[in-house]
Amino acid sequence: MEIRNRKYINYNLWQQEHIAQVMPISNLTEKISLKNCLGRKLAVDIFANSAYPAVALSAISGKFLNIQDDITTVEQYKEIETIHFLQDLMNGENPFIIKEAKPYLSGIAPYMKIGGIANTVISLEQHLPWFRAAYLSPEKGDVLADIKKGTGIVNIGADYLEKDLILKKDDIITNAKKALLRQADVSEIEVYKKLRFAVLCVDYDLENLNKNFEMEYIQDCMQSWGFDFEVIKIKPFKNVPPNTETTDDSIATSFETYLNNIHQLTQNYDYIVACGLADDLFFKQLGLFRSLNELRRLYSQGEYNQKIQTTGNHFRLFSGALRSDVCREDVRFCNEQGRLIVQRTMTYEDKALMGYISGYILDIIVNMHLLVKPTILQRMYREPVLPEWKIGVLSHDYSPVIDQEYKYTFLWACVSPTTYDERYRIVTKEVPEIKIINVENERPDMLNFFKECNCFIPIPNEEHELRAGDYFYYLEI
Structure with a gap:
C-alpha cells in the first residue's frame, strides 16, 4: 500500500526522536497499590510472590481420581468409589469437603482447581471402557488403557514459580497485565512518579489579546485524554524603559513577580501546557516569548527561519531548572543468553517541561494532537511516541x-x-x-x-x- 504522505510521517518520527534526545529523563519513583496501577510504567522488574497454579488443576474434562497406584485391572477399578463432586456444588455445598477414605472418582470440568482432593484426571473416552468392563458389558473395540497416577493434571507452578520474573522494568500496565500481577499475588508495585499537569495562560486580561477561548480547547483536550490538571493564569511583566513611569498595574506585574510565578510553576508541576499570543513581530517580546533564564528552550517549530518546514503550527518545548540533584546509574544491556552487549551511564534530571503553543485556535488544535500529547506520553513513558495516525x-x-x-x-x-x-x-x-x-x-x-x-x-x-x-x-x- 503506497501512502502519499508517508514522507511527513517520517519527518514527524524524526521530530519525536529529536525531542527524546533533548528531553530530560526523570528517575523519580513511587510505590502504589495494584488497584491504582493502570497506565503506569514499571520502574523495576516484578517477580511473582507465589506460584501459579497455586493448586493443581484438571487439565481436561472427564473424571478425576484419588488413587494410590496405577489402575491396571478391573478388580482395582471396582474398589474405587463414585462421589458427586459437581452435584454438591450445584446443591450449594462445598464439594472440596470429601470424607471418603477409599479411592474415589467424580466428574470434573477442565481447569477446575482440584488441589489435594485428587491426583489424576482421565477423559471420558478412557473411563467408559473401564466402567463397562466393571459393571456392564464391554463393547467391541473397547481398550482398557492403564490409568496412570498423576496424568491429566496441571501441576503447581506450571505457568511460573515463586520469584519468577513476571514483568520487566518499563512495561506499561494494561488491564491484562494487571490481571497477571493479581494472579501472581502482587499487591504493590514501584512505578515512575505520576506527572503533575498544569494548563497555563499568560493573561493580559484584555478582550482582544487574552487566550481564554484557546485555553479552553487545551483544557478540553487534557480532560478527554484523561489527564488531571490545574488551571493557572499569570500576568506578564512590565518592560518599562529607563526614566519612564507607569501607573497602570491592571495587566502586568514586575519582572521579579513574573519570574517567581514561573519558578513556582516549574517547581510544582512536571508538564505545563502553555498558550500565548500569536507569534509575530509585534508580540515577539511579550509573555513567554521573552528570554528567561528560568526556562531553557529544548525544541522549537515554526520559527521565522524554519518556514521551510510547516505552515503555521508554532510550538516550543522548554525545561525548567533542576529540582533535585542529578542522579547517575550504570545500565547493562544483555542479549538473550545473558551476555553483556553494552553498558551505559544514564543521567536522570528532575526538571519540569513546558510545551508552549502560540497563535490562534487552528495552531493550537494541530499542536495539541501533533506534538503536545506525544511529548506528554514521552515524558510519562520515557520513549518516543507518535501521534495516533x-x-x-x-x-x-x-x-x-x-x-x-x-x-x-x-x-x-x-x-x-x-x-x-x-x-x-x-x-x-x-x-x-x-x-x-x-x-x-x-x-x-x-x-x-x-x-x-x-x-x-x-x-x-x-x-x-x-x-x-x-x-x-x-x-x-
Whole structure:
C-alpha cells in the first residue's frame, strides 16, 4: 500500500526522536497499590510472590481420581468409589469437603482447581471402557488403557514459580497485565512518579489579546485524554524603559513577580501546557516569548527561519531548572543468553517541561494532537511516541493550494468508515473514506468549516495533484 504522505510521517518520527534526545529523563519513583496501577510504567522488574497454579488443576474434562497406584485391572477399578463432586456444588455445598477414605472418582470440568482432593484426571473416552468392563458389558473395540497416577493434571507452578520474573522494568500496565500481577499475588508495585499537569495562560486580561477561548480547547483536550490538571493564569511583566513611569498595574506585574510565578510553576508541576499570543513581530517580546533564564528552550517549530518546514503550527518545548540533584546509574544491556552487549551511564534530571503553543485556535488544535500529547506520553513513558495516525483513502480528486515557501501543508478533512447504499443501508468500509474540505480564505482563527471537519492531513507541498483512491495518514481531532 503506497501512502502519499508517508514522507511527513517520517519527518514527524524524526521530530519525536529529536525531542527524546533533548528531553530530560526523570528517575523519580513511587510505590502504589495494584488497584491504582493502570497506565503506569514499571520502574523495576516484578517477580511473582507465589506460584501459579497455586493448586493443581484438571487439565481436561472427564473424571478425576484419588488413587494410590496405577489402575491396571478391573478388580482395582471396582474398589474405587463414585462421589458427586459437581452435584454438591450445584446443591450449594462445598464439594472440596470429601470424607471418603477409599479411592474415589467424580466428574470434573477442565481447569477446575482440584488441589489435594485428587491426583489424576482421565477423559471420558478412557473411563467408559473401564466402567463397562466393571459393571456392564464391554463393547467391541473397547481398550482398557492403564490409568496412570498423576496424568491429566496441571501441576503447581506450571505457568511460573515463586520469584519468577513476571514483568520487566518499563512495561506499561494494561488491564491484562494487571490481571497477571493479581494472579501472581502482587499487591504493590514501584512505578515512575505520576506527572503533575498544569494548563497555563499568560493573561493580559484584555478582550482582544487574552487566550481564554484557546485555553479552553487545551483544557478540553487534557480532560478527554484523561489527564488531571490545574488551571493557572499569570500576568506578564512590565518592560518599562529607563526614566519612564507607569501607573497602570491592571495587566502586568514586575519582572521579579513574573519570574517567581514561573519558578513556582516549574517547581510544582512536571508538564505545563502553555498558550500565548500569536507569534509575530509585534508580540515577539511579550509573555513567554521573552528570554528567561528560568526556562531553557529544548525544541522549537515554526520559527521565522524554519518556514521551510510547516505552515503555521508554532510550538516550543522548554525545561525548567533542576529540582533535585542529578542522579547517575550504570545500565547493562544483555542479549538473550545473558551476555553483556553494552553498558551505559544514564543521567536522570528532575526538571519540569513546558510545551508552549502560540497563535490562534487552528495552531493550537494541530499542536495539541501533533506534538503536545506525544511529548506528554514521552515524558510519562520515557520513549518516543507518535501521534495516533490512521490510514484512509481519498474519495475524490483534489488540487491543493501550494505555497512553495513551506515544505508541508495541513489539509482539513472529514473521514468516515461508513457510507450508505442506494437503499440507505449502512455500508462499512475496510479503509475509512476521506473527503477533503475546501476552505476558502482560511484564517488561523477560522472554525466555521468544523461543522463537517473531523481530521487533518499533512502533505508535502510537492504533491500538486491528489487522486481518488490515494491512501493518506490522517489525525482525528
